[in-house]
Amino acid sequence: MLVVHHLSKSYGIAPVLSDISFAINPGEKIALVGPNGCGKTTLLRILAGQEHADSGSYQFNPPDLSVGYLPQGSSFNADDTFADYISRAEGDLPGLSLQLEEFAGQLMHSPQNSDLQRKYDAVLSQIEERSSAAASAPAVLASLGLEHLPGDLPLSALSGGQKTRLRLAGILLTNPRLLLLDEPTNHLDFEMLEWLENWLLHSRCAVLVVSHDRAFLDHVAQTILELDATTHTLKAYTGNYSDYLDQKENERNKQLAEYRDQEMEIRRMKQDIARTKQQSLKVELSTTPRQPGIRRIAKKVAKKALSREKKLDRYIESDERVDKPQDSWQMKMDFASAPDSGRDVLILEHLSIGYAQTVILSNLNAVLRYGERAALVGPNGCGKTTLLRTAGGSLPVLAGRCRLGANVIPGYITQEQEELDSGFNALTTFQRSASLNETDSRAFLHKYLFSSDDVFTPVGSLSFGQRARLTLACLVARGCNFLLLDEPLNHLDLPSRAQFEQALMDFEGTILTVVHDRYFIQRYATSLWQIENGKLIEIKQ
Template sequence: MLQVHQLRKDYGAETVLIHINFVLNDGEHVGLVGPNGAGKSTLLRCIVGQEQPDGGTITFSPRDAVIGYLAQSFYSQLSATVGEVLDNAQALFVSAEAELQRCTEALTATEDLASALSAYERALAAFDALGGYEREHRAAAVLEGLGLGAIARDTSVAALSGGQKTRLGLATLLLREPDLLILDEPTNHLDIAALEWLESFVRDYPRAVLVVAHDRAFLDRTVSRILALDSATHTLESYVGNYSDYTAARARERAVQVAAYKEQQEYIGQVQGDIARMKGRSVRLENVKTPANNPDMKWVLGGSQTVAGKLARMAKARERKLERYLASDERVEKPQERWGLKLDFGDPPPGGRAVLSVEALRFDYRAREEFRSQNSEFRSTAVAPEPRTENQRINDEVSSPVSSSAVSYVAQCGRLLIDGLSFEVWHGERVALLGPNGTGKSTLLKLIAGELTPLSGRIRLGANIRVGLLGQEHELLNARRTVLETVLRERAIDGTAARNFLHFFLFSGDAVFRSVGACSLGERSRLQLAVLVLRGCNLLLLDEPLNHLDIGAREHFEAALQAYEGTVIVVSHDRAFVESFAERRIGFEG
């Protein structure tokens, strides 16, 4: 199906990929893994022809194989409707279906029945060759599985959320049923139900699949081979099995390498010790002098000097042998400790035991815009925090009435995105917001952070609570600023200190002078974490924080969050993360 031979890709003087060789067979499902910046997305773009490699070959068999590619950041035709995008993805099928319908109608409206019947049979054969009515059922299952079944066909793509756009792109790709399905981070923006459906679809897909994913469970359940890109050597290694098999194999490889290196160092130390002893003995023998009152000892001195010369020659010969070994391919290199994300949220500033109170909260984007256009007195009902005692419940402090005009308008709106939500959060709690996409989880975080205004209800923050919002769309970042400028604007530190700090987030060398807009999505996620650390918050609002982080960075992030002593409210569809981290869950229904 696909053969990549000696592929090389450079960006100026920087080599990104070199000596890349692999074969992907028809029907094989392969996962591509590696740290952020290792070149995974670059390799995929080279395969689909969006970028030209600087060396090597990429061959498809057959040459006209249909390739389906979903990039990390997918944005479809914003001016089109959902129905138009879906029909374009199945253009041949839609055309065949329309022709069959035309021929069916012609059977009852023509006098030349034989010709009409012949045309109908040809149209039916073409329709069946493309999947026929079974394809319609599969298309409906794809849309339903990805949570798009309830979206009207005349909905503008521009009106969809970022997650819905990504899922629409995935749906159009799956509807094409390509010979080779290439997916770059397909699990981002998927809720748990859609993720489980996609797992099943990819696992059962009869054709070839090449997928980049940082969801460990997804890789375990969908692939039978792992291609691992090394960010240090820019090369690729192949491992049979799923992701867990790959990590076990890497662990065994490292254990063997560590043992071999240790044995080698012991041998080198022993040889160097022997050489030093021979040299020392040679020097001592060279320095032996004949006593002045005993000329008969000259023969002894001559023998000692002979031995000293022999020892010196032996030492030199062993030195040369050791040097040749150290310069040869037989030498075992020291196992490298890969520089990983060093994340520490630090000690949060002191705050009250009562952190957050949400009371009878109502919000809807459509209702908000309509209400604003009809009511010039529209204003926030959020209340600024007031001094209070440590043990006093926040609910007891809510006394201001909800705007009567807001209540009246809400009653006219029918079902709202968030309708009458109430809950409290206390110091140190780990709360997960769970539910399908589009049920208001991200919106709630923005309401708590003060980025949106509720229609009615109250949001109260506790005493001395400092909120930090980590948005899944990297809202904390300005694309025009450099990485270094972003950090310097957050805290008054000198450039050296800022660069040292960024090094903990894997930004080194000239990478700190790169604009945020030029950074990969994974790099932006790490930079957004750096900004959050600098802000020193005691209430973290995290919206899909694992999106775009590679597996190593995810593990460091999870460890840092476990050590954090503040309060956390998180939206995440990573099942393993939620299971291990969340102490409390708040469910949102579609």
Template sequence: MLVVKINDLKKMFVTRTVFEQLDAAIAWGEKVAIVGPNGVGKTTLLKMLTGEETPDDGAVVWDPQLDRQRVGLLTQQIQLRDGETVREYVRGARPELLAVEREMRQIETRMSKDISREITAEELVSRYGTLQERYEELGGYTFDSELERVLKEAGVAPEVWETELTAASGGQKTRAQLAKLLLGEPQVLLLDEPTNHLDAETMDWLEAVIRGFAGTVVTVSHDRYFLDRTATRILELSPRQLRSYPGNYSAYQEQKELERRTQQALYQKQQVEMQHLEELIGMYKTWYIRAHNAGGGNKKRTKGHISRMRNKEKQLERLQAARVEQPKEAQSIQLSFNSSEKLGNRLFLVEDMAVRFGGRTLYEEVNFAVERGERIALLGPNGIGKSTLLKVLTGELVPAAGTVNVSPQVRIGYFGQEVERLNPENSILEEVLELETLTQTEARTVLAGFMFRGEAVFKKVGTLSQGEKCRVAFVKLYFSGANVLVLDEPTNYLDIPARQRVEQALQNFPGTLLLVSHDRYMVQRLATQLLLFTPGRVTHFAGGWQAWQEHQERRRYTPEDLQRQEQRMILQLELSRLAEKLDNPHSRPEDRELAAAKLTLVQGQLRALS
């Protein structure tokens, strides 16, 4: 039924309360994502679920039927042991199997030597037979082939398997962790930023694994596209609450906007009521003072005025006690551009281009054109040459063969270089005003749109975090007068609110975009054309990210596969809806009982599909 309940959880660091009064329930088979601003305690909450962190109050209660050894945690910090290879690390997924295997090897060694008097050969053979049976039960004879299959599926190349884990890249370590988790046959997966350092192909694989996983998944991630593809319920973490929203990340965003509009309407209605009451109070007070000053008047009328005034004052007090807070304004960046500039239609023309480093050819016979106003995303694995192509287009590198023609009217703004050019001694405001295209008022308005409000604009650039520096660099680039923006991973180090600001600004940009990004949600929203990188080739796709994904799925899956995926997603959404009803303390007992019966039925249907 329910795999875990979070009851009145509280966590403090020294004297600071990270969060408190957290309550939630998660059902078997759910795919839940935890979202919230940086620093709110999402990773801490995951660690509490595993028992790695202890709450200062409250409790995490797991289903007694759960094998706690089969709760798998993927973290941003992997524990490394000197000399341990990638293969050895992943083999650690089955500790009982490895213990049986070690004892078998020890007995084999002893049996190959003289047998001691204390333990007869018969006893050793008997023990070996028992271990051999257990080894077979645990899948020992197929374990290494299974391990190699999972390593390949996780994107860990065979040449990396015998490499020491300490020498592996960030992406290889993440993939090794994923392979180890899945080999451990978990019932519950807890994933902390699982898509960090992964290329698109491995992320596709991970999404498919999670969607088809029969157990429960709880994810913390800034990857909104990943959450759209895997989550069926969102838990929004704030310092005093875990709020539940059914559906994926996009559905959560829509519900949040509806909440904001509803709260704004309630706030405005209450303000009107309060103003009306204040006017009535003032009117009755004026009438009372006039009647009182007139003297000898009608005492009954005077008392009536004061009685009505006090009645309205009590009504106003009740309204003020139940005051509706004014919601924060919806994220909006108002930008205007001078559109009088005349550009030709074709800005770049690449013909028969080849790029080589030493004796290695990155790609050759590359042909494509970039037209005015197009938004092109460059997609492919890490290290395949996407950033190199951007440098060729900007003139920083020269191709080994072919031609790259650039319109003389093109003015390029290159994000990959802007952060390095910031002056650490300048304040944020001084840095932006160096552009001379914005007044101080305009600069402060724009900076507020990128979450530098009030006194924050006077902070020194040198004291900023990497994410804050990226925001400043983006503002400078955006208003630099460039008509072509070349963006190399512009959302690295940015949290979700900052990414949304960048996206909105780029949607309003009237020029041309060339974009390299692992943020598939941003690519989906912005790109109208794709350049697809494979070893030795660059292919143009005349469509956006969604069209490309649908094209790939039609090639990868049969109609029956796609139908099963759709059935599974519908059932998982229904599962989360029922779990949310069970989790709601205001649900009527009869509604909870009905939801529990339906939830058990849906869980059975999901197991059958998996």
């Protein structure tokens, strides 16, 4: 279905992909993993025809294979409505019908023209596919929970989860045989996550997916392809994500054992060579020219020791030497001791929230107390982000009260990372949030995986994962004691997610976060704030 041969790609002098080869068979479900910035999105964009490789090739079988591509964080046209988007996804049937009539008329006059016949057949095939898409649209929209949306609804009014589901609907309407999915689970609620998992598992489509959702990868992936950030090469592992972790741990343990055995043998050989050279020298110094036989033997032994020493040096410099396994560079988040707040951190009293005159949720009553870590959950579009924005002060209260307790210093991370100004570089952005000089700021950002030159990269050129890490760094530097986090794990790679979870466990303040990562909720949440049927229900973990 898809064969990739020796694909390589660099940006300037920086290699991203090096000699990548793999194949995808019909119906196969493959996950592509690796740290942020290692080239996962670049590989998908090349396969989707949106970028060109420097060398190598890839082939689809058949050549006209229907491929659906879901890019990461793709945006909509500002003036588009729901009906506009679905109409485009279904295809321009009237325009295709006119083309078919035109080719049919030409074929009447030139029935033996094989080129015209091919064009006619291609347009006819497109019409059949688009007609099928139009007929299946209601069922696809219903399965994704979008059937109730009015056609004139501006796409800018959709929640993050609804936007992701709409993009998925647009792809499914093209009836693809191969899906290239870049972070498809971002912003999806639990119900939609389960739907997507089940759909992919039972679909005959082949799938190449980039995802940092561990439960999703365990449920869907049959093979894991790991992109190495250092060598820029690809390695395949059979099984799901948990199987991959087990295999990686076994590999590391085996390499570490081999490395230790090797180093022990190198030390033994060096000691043996040194002892032999010392004995030879001792013999030579303790004998006289009248004892030539003994001296010849000593020189022969010394020569053999020198030969062994050169052989050992060649081995140490060769590719045969086993390197010590290196742990990947991970975020070193360290929340400074936050100042204590009052016992009641966030108080909701008969609260109504929404936009202008549109009430989304009403009569909300809840209290979040110091030290609690609450996960705010509920279906896409139910008002989770609106509640966070209201609590953070960026949206006005429509009715009732929403207030912060004594000595509460809130820090808010938005879902779309809109708090970042694309006109500044990473260093300037951080310094606007933290009272640190350039040297200390660069040292701080280094903990968040920004190397020496990365700090001068404009925000608009950073990857989504880099932007997430920059936002986290700014929040930590401000010394907040109440974190309002809207999907904070989106775009973080898997090692960084684990590090972020551990940092939250160590955080001494209070947390309210919208999150759909099931592993994350199980590990760190002390309670759930669940929005269900317009009501806010607190569930203690």
